[in-house]
Structure formats: structure tokens, C-alpha cells
Amino acid sequence: MEAVYRHDMYHNYLVLRAGDDMESTYKYHMLINNRIKGFAKTTVRTMDNEKFLYYEISSRQTMRIMLEKEKVDYRKLKNILVCLHGCMEEANRHLLPAEDILMDPSMIFCDVEMETVEFCYYPGWGRKFMPGLNDLLQFILTRLDHDDIQATRTAYDLQMMTTRDNCTFGEIVETMMAGEPIAVSQKEDSPEIMKEMQPENLEIKKRSSFKISEPDLKKLHNATNKGMMVFGTILAMVTGTQMYRAFRDMEYGFFIPVSAAGVAVCLVLSRLSRGALSEPEEVPLVPGLEESEEKTEEKDPHPPARGNFLESQSTCGGDDVCIKDFPFTVGSLAGRVNHVIAEEGIAPMHARVIRDGEDMYLEDLNSPGGTRVNGERIEPYGRVLLEGGDRIEMAKSTYIFR
Template sequence: MINSQYKKDFDGQYLIIVSEEENSNYSLKMLLNNKIKGLLSLDLHIVDNVKQYHYDITSRQSLTRSLDNIALRYEEVKKIMEETIKAIEEGKEYLLLENDFVLDPDYLYILPTYEVSLCYLDGYQKDITDQLSSLIEYLMNKVDYNDEQGILFIYGLYKISKEEYPTFDKLLDFINNKCKKEEFISKKNNRISINKSTEKSNIENNKDNNYKIAEKSRSKVKRKVESKDKSNKKFIIPIMEERLESEEEVMVYSEKAIGFSAFSVMAYIILILMGYKFELYYDKFNEKLDIIKMFGYILVLGTGEIYLLSKLLHKKNKIPKIKGKVEYINDVDINETESEEEEKENRTVLLDNYNSEKTTFLIDEELTYILKSTNSINYKDIKIIEFPFFFGKLNDQVDKSVKSNVISRFHAKIEQKGEGFFITDLNSTNGTYLNSNRLKADVPKELHLGDEVRMANITYQFEILNEII
């Protein structure tokens, strides 16, 4: 229990903590002589031979008071957690002990911009892992439940904090990776919005040039196809099953029930041995072992033992416990659907000599690239409508959702740089292969017409589709 009080004067507001613990001179000197980013400024006062630590909390409020009747959004939760972890890491650079940081919401202070300042109390010595887990649980109850992004973010942090060996690096990696994905989604949405707004004007402005572009495209296709002659050599590799981790609640016997059960079994064995030692099984007249008496003795004790165990191991003595669960998925969902309306939306066409009584020609303005499936029964061709083009199994966050459990959420992307094309694996579980060679994660590799592209065990061929409808 922290013995604290508050003081307000013309200089500012202060949190005062009275401590009778023996303090480390080193830690105290570090705090008094250095302004450590993310930590509250400290002054030491001695009153009646008792040390008082004065923490400057001017313009700040405790987390508990700031979040009273307020629901946090994703950006706010992310900033609080990121700055808390970075403050602890900064303190460790000054050799401050991590277990002396106070992460109690009553003593964790923030500005209106959610900039975090921690209280460091020498001698506090409370496990930082338990403190961090408690802080995350507190924030889980403060997140706006209408903010799906915030809920998924705080739950991801909670899962990491409950691992056997959680680290600050794991938490920061999760936070940074989450931010990168959100930045990618935001850029992608902005790009789609700009493309749709300019599509109509492009059709009118380029009307006179479309036939020339179409002719140029046909000759370009012919040159590229003739210059590339790749063999469709099939290569089969083992597929790693996707590992899904989750938690589930199971009912287990309490330690007390197990302990009493073990004790009763030991007592049963001891009583049987004592009966043998004190010759309770012997016939005194014939001076030999009486089998009937021995089995009767064991049967009576056994009946009592079974009754006692049935009471101790009754289902009412079970208690709930959270247990980690790991599943490996290898069933491939081969049902894949295509949306024709989406393709029509993204196609730029020319309405040439429009007349309701005449035939209308729709001519592609530019080359159309596709990934042609080598297994057309289970997987359809993928039409690449824009660059960069992202593949994965998240419906709303990639350009093409491939319905298969061996495909990662963000699996790969194809982008155009000048006249060339490049494919990049996005750190997928089962990998991306170019002509049977596995790509390194986040390293672009040049892609040519006719190249074989395999995502996990699903194979395509990169080609050009020149359509005239």
C-alpha cells in the first residue's frame, strides 16, 4: 500500500509519497540529477527524519481520473501503451530497476494529449509483468466497444501479457506491426477513392487516343511473350499447417481437492500395511494367514476410500482455469467466388461512337495483367486491376481474398516500378515462391511474363490478358 498525499501551491501540483524503506543511493541520484523522459520529476524532502518524495504532476491527471466516464479509442490506447513501455525502457538505460516502476492507474499520470509520465518508487519491488498485465486489463474495460480496431488491439496485448515469458520487445513489435498494417489499409483506401473519382474524366479525355493505345498494347504483348519462354515445371513441396493460438476456459480440480485425495489414498495403503504388521489377518488358533479376514478388511477400507474419493473429486470441487489452446489447420477451403460487378467497376473502357441503335465497343485502355490459375477447377484466375496489388485472406483489407486456410492474412503483393514488375512476400506462414524459389520476406523480386507464382500450394502463372469485348 502506497502512503500518498497531494500538495498544491504557487509552483504547481505535487504527489507526495512517504517511504520508510531503505533506498538505493544510486537510483535516488539518477532520479534527482537526470530528467528521464517518461518519468515524473522528483524532489526529495526530509521531514522529522522521514523521507518524502515529491513528484511534479502539474497539468497532469491520474489515469483513473482522466478516464472516468470516458471510452478510449484505438489511437489513444496505442499511445498510452507505447509510451508506458518506452518510459520503462528509457529508465532501464539509467539502470533503474523495472520492478520499481508504479503502473497502478492511480499513480500513472497523463496529459490531455495522452502523453504518459510514470512514477518510479525506489524499493517498490512489484513484479513488472503482473503490473503490466493488470494495466492492460484495466484498459480493456475502458476501450470503446464500438471501436473494433481498439478491441482487437488491446486483446492482442492482453494475450502477449499472459504468455509464459512476455517481453517488452514482443509488445512493441505487436504495436509497431499493428501500426504498419493500419497505415497500409489507410493508403490503400485513399488510393481506391482517388482512382474512382478520376476514372470518369480519364474516359472522356483519352477517347481520341484509345485506338492507338490498344494497337501499341497488342504489339507490346507480342514482343514480351516472344521474349519469354518459361517451362511450366511443377514442383511439389510440403505445406506447413497454419498455427492458430487461442485461450479456452476448462474446469479442473482445485489443489485442495487433489491434495486431500492423495492423502486419503496414502492413508488407505498405510492402514492395509499396518493390518499386516499387527497380524490382523492371522488366524490365532491355526497360526496362519486368514485370506477371508484379509480380503474382508481390505474390502471395508476400500469401500470407505471409494466413498471419500467420490466426495473429494465431485464435480462441484472443480474450478475454472484459463488454458492455452493451439490448433493446426490444414483443411483447404476450395470454394472461391468471384464478383463480376467489382471487375466492371475497376475496368476503364471507351464508349466509341455511342448510339443506342449501334453496337458499342468496349476497349481496355491499358494492358490487363492476370495470374492464371494452374488449377482452374478449385481456383479461378486473378485479374490484377491496379498496382500495388495485395493478396491474402482478409476480405476487406486486400485487393484479392484467396479463400484458403494455408494463405496468410497478408500474404504477398505485386507492384509496378517503371516498365518492370516486382513480387514481395509479406512474411507469410507458408511462403511465396517464384519459379519454385521461396522469396525472402519483405524483399522484392523481379517478376516476368510467364513466371510461375505460388502462394503456399496454390500455383498461378503471370500473364497478360488483352480483352476486346
């Protein structure tokens, strides 16, 4: 099934070609004439004597893109299946069979927080529901947060249930809803955690020691030396006065100890000023433990292509965008994108730069305001090869690709 994305006025659509005999079916008319909760709003348009289903997907992202850099925890897993369960109940209420629900992650659409998940219904698709759900769960397994033990166990259990011949989705929902988050004590005592705590799996670390940076150490040395000089001068004056009095009064028994004490104090002060503040050495936790691995400079597996930053041309003083990671996403929602553009008209996830070998492409992420390269608008999820000097426009933000 070939999927095409279109922008029309202020709306974006997923476009699928309607089947030849779809118009004569009950499912087709039920889908078109009703706004069914949990499914993307669907309309029909005719072009060149062919009918196409238009699914409105404005301001939403595909599940595949949403989970590219984000892991699925128990809350997200449960929410996906709860939304799917709601869709199935609505489909059943409208007498629509579940096997026509598209389970491809590229055709499942979510809001940026993944609180709402919408599915597409294609009359006549006719694929069995459980194999489709199995494929969806296998995709989710590759995006699981394996630190979340509850999510890991539940996802694997549900995926195994879908392979049984007599399993129903009702049983899957019951299994999902019956699960409770693992308590902290249970999580700490889990086999995975206990295995990590075995002595042979523990990494021996060096005990941190008190350190002073080189510039601060020099400043401290200078300040200490000045203090020592002042203190030594005062002490020398006092000692000299006592020595003069002892010599004047011919008290040699007092003169010799005072002289010796003065010399000893001067030696001690000199020693302290030279070596007392040397930088302490690190003390390893295990005696004799030394660094066995030399630090090697990590090389970027993806060296920069022809351009690696976007030069801002905005009059409002926008920042240049340094492209580091791929795919590199820009938008207005911090925490979801690599670079935040806080301007009116910028979608939460607006566009992204993708690398393919030495080439770099700009892809629009279904943004309502759209993305333009050299004045030409990119269709939703469409890609354009970037060349040095290309002019990129996103809402009121303008950049030059370098």
C-alpha cells in the first residue's frame, strides 16, 4: 500500500488510494459518514476518476518517528494499548471489523506527548488482527526502556500471547490492565538487579581525592608566601630584638637558645612555603591499582558532510543552528528536539535534518506552517537534498545551509 502525504490549506493528510469496489461496501460509508473516536478523520476525494481516502493528521507525528529517540516505558505501553482498545470498541459499535485497522507504526499517529494515539481504518484491508498486533509489539520491543522491568516483562508477555491461536484482544487488555507497577523493594531484589550487584560484575573505581586546580594552586602559593613573609618579618624583628638585648647585657646563656630558635623557625617557614601545598596524589581503592586502559580519542563514525550548520538570517536575532546528531530535529518543544526555535508558527517537532552517506536531507515533520527550501514548500514527511547556500524557511525563521 503506497502512502502519500499532502498539504492542503492549513491541514495535512495521509492519502491512500481507495479500492475499486470499496465505495459499494457498508464499511466505506460508515467510515466516511461518521466521526469515529480513536480513528483519524477520513474524507474521500476524486482525482482523475480515482478515489482517494484522506486521513487528517495535522499537528501529529507517526509512532515510528516519535520513538526514534525515545524509549517506551510501562506508562506509554499501557497508553498505546488502551487507545487501541478504545478504537476497537468504537469499531465494534459501528459494526466495523478490527482486521481493517492499520497497525503499521508509520500509519499510527500520536500527539507530541503520546497521550493520544489515533489509528487509520482502511475498509477492505482484511489482514488478521493478531498478526498485525504482533508486528506492532515487535516494533515496540525494539524501543523498550529495559530499565523499566514492568514494561519489559509486560511487552514480552503480550507479544507471546499474540502468537497463540486462541488468544483474543480482550485477554491481552485484561493482562495489561491487571498488571501493577513493581514496588521499589521488588525492583531492587529483581534477578537483573541482583546480577548486577554480584562482586564480579562490579566495576572497581578509584577513591576520589581532594584536588586543587593549577591556577588556584598558584594563587594559594602566592598568598601563603606573602603571609609567611609578613609573619617571618615580624618574628625576625622580635627575635632580633631579644638577641640584641641578650648580647648587650652579655647574657650568652639566653642568646644562644634564642638564635637557634630563630634559625629553626626560618627553616620551617621556608619548607612550608615551598612544599606544603603540593597537589595530593590519587589513592586507589585497591593498593597497586593503576589505569590499565589508555584513553583513546573517539572518532566520529559520521564525519561532517558538506554542511554542518544553519546560519540564521532572521531579523529578530535568531541563533545559528549547529547540526551535531542525526536525525537532527528542530521545533518549539524543549526535550523533544535537538534545537528549540521559540517563534510563532513553529510546530513542537517542525523539521529534521537526515544524513544518508555524504548527503544531507531536510524533512518536514508534518508541520502546519510548513517548511520551504529556496521558496518551494516540502510536503509533509517529504525530503529535499540540501546544498550549500540553500535558503530554509520555517515560519518566520530563515536560515542558510552551510
